[in-house]
Every structure is written in structure tokens, then in C-alpha cells.
Amino acid sequence: MSQLSVEAVTQAIKDLPVMSSVIGEIMSSLGNDNLNSETLAAKISHDQSLTAKTLKVANSPFYGVPRQVTSLQEAVSILGIRSVRSIVIASAVAGKFSPEQYPHFDFMAFWRHGMATALCAQAIADETDQPADKAFVLGLLHDIGRLVLAVLFPHDYSQALAYRAEHDSSLHEAELATLGIDHANVGAKLAERWSFPEEIVTAVASHHTPETNHITSAALVYVADNIVHALDLVGDPHEIVPPLDLLVWQAFGLTDAQCMTIFKQTESRLDAICSSLFA
Numbered sequence: 001m002s003q004l005s006v007e008a009v010t011q012a013i014k015d016l017p018v019m020s021s022v023i024g025e026i027m028s029s030l031g032n033d034n035l036n037s038e039t040l041a042a043k044i045s046h047d048q049s050l051t052a053k054t055l056k057v058a059n060s061p062f063y064g065v066p067r068q069v070t071s072l073q074e075a076v077s078i079l080g081i082r083s084v085r086s087i088v089i090a091s092a093v094a095g096k097f098s099p100e101q102y103p104h105f106d107f108m109a110f111w112r113h114g115m116a117t118a119l120c121a122q123a124i125a126d127e128t129d130q131p132a133d134k135a136f137v138l139g140l141l142h143d144i145g146r147l148v149l150a151v152l153f154p155h156d157y158s159q160a161l162a163y164r165a166e167h168d169s170s171l172h173e174a175e176l177a178t179l180g181i182d183h184a185n186v187g188a189k190l191a192e193r194w195s196f197p198e199e200i201v202t203a204v205a206s207h208h209t210p211e212t213n214h215i216t217s218a219a220l221v222y223v224a225d226n227i228v229h230a231l232d233l234v235g236d237p238h239e240i241v242p243p244l245d246l247l248v249w250q251a252f253g254l255t256d257a258q259c260m261t262i263f264k265q266t267e268s269r270l271d272a273i274c275s276s277l278f279a
Helices: 007-015 021-028 035-046 050-056 072-079 082-093 107-128 132-141 144-153 155-168 171-179 181-195 197-206 216-231 246-252 256-278
Strands: none
Touching: 007 144, 007 181, 021 035, 021 082, 035 050, 035 072, 035 082, 050 072, 050 082, 050 256, 072 082, 082 107, 082 132, 082 197, 082 256, 107 132, 107 144, 107 216, 107 256, 132 197, 132 216, 144 155, 144 171, 144 181, 155 171, 155 181, 181 197, 216 246, 216 256
16 A cells, blocks of 8 residues: 655645635634724635635525625624635635535545634533634534545545445544545645634644543544534445543543534535535
């Protein structure tokens, strides 16, 4: 089996489209609810495709706005800064990869898992007083390295998928066994390439191996990812529920009632937002 070096992956990532400076600025503002709504709308307006996508999602059934939203300022006013930031970042990342160019990869299944993890992470954040918009973006991006491996190294990645099916292992374990590198490390390299904040780079890199005993961004995504696998929201025939580190879980102190709320919010919102963002 072929092994991928960090250098080869890093070099290949340089061929991917760069992220706009607008997204970099919006990413840096995550968790900051003092951002001026006019400033946010003005930043988004510099990118026509993001403007169109934001208005499309703002008018989708997911948000249930009773009247037509016709401007970015109106979208920010009605939906709030946190929701609009999340929409814009999700749209920008998804827009960097064209499904037509990579017919061998199941984009919808990939984004469905990412969005489910984003919604779950957001719900956990709401229950534990963490920044919900940051949690959403982290959940959405946590597996972005899978997408990089699949589109840039399709032959190599097929070996990892075959190994997973044969050995009934997690994808993370299959990647390490066949490629010598996993999607967490690859995703962190892409996040660095796109100049995302260090906290996001770190969380993507360690979302399978978070620190224990206290809440971190990586731990939040780790727990959300485990829950989503357990809920089987993607319908992947090779889905397995990874073992959950008890110390990481206990750090969140979630009650049974909170867990049920998190499960219900994740499941009930998934279809609507996926059809809005990725259709």
C-alpha cells in the first residue's frame, strides 16, 4: 500500500483554490457577538456568489422567515450575526469543491455528515454556554481532510476505503494503516492554507484525539462527531460508532434531558439545512 507524505499532501493542497480574504475576516470574528451587522453585510457584499447563497438560504424553509428577504442587511437583522456567519462560511467552503469534477466522491453524504456534526456541535454549545457559531463551523469543517484526500488522491484514498470495509475499522484508522496520514492532519493543513484561526486548525487536527478532563473546541467536535455516528444520520453501510472517551464525555456534564434535546435538534433540522445549502 502506498504511503502519503506530509510534504506531498501539503504541495497538492497548494493547487486548491484559495479562500477569499472576506471569509478569513469572518472566520476571525467567530464567537464575537459585538461585530457590527452593517460591517458584516458590507463584507459579504464584496462576493457576489456568497451574497446570492446567503439570500437563498435566508429565504429557505429552514429559517421560516414569513416574508421575502431581499438584502444582506435584512438577512443579518432577521437571522442574526451568528446564523449569517455560519451560512457564509459553509457556502464558501462547499463552493471550493465542484461535485461535477469529482464524480467518484459522494459529496452529499460527506456534507450531510458534516452538517449533522455542525448542528450537533451547535446544540451542545448551546447547552454548555460555548460560542454556538464557532461550534457550528468546527463541526462542519472537522472532516474536510477527507474531501482533500478523496479529490486529490482518489486512488490512494480508495485503498483506505477498501481497508475500512475489509477490517470493519473506522475511516481514521484505515487512513493511518494504508496512507500513513489521516484526514485530521490533512484537514489541518488545508485550514492553515486557508489562513483559518489557529483554534480551528488545532481542533480539526485533534478532533479524534482531544485533551481530556475539560471542554475544548476539539473535544466539542469529538463528542458531536460520535453522537452523529451513533444516530446514523447519513445511512453509510460501513458506519461504525467509534469508542467514546469517558473523561472527555464527562467534562461536558450533559444530563439525559440535555442529550435528548441535542439529539432532537440535530435530527429535526438536518434535512432542511442540507437542502438549503447543498442542493
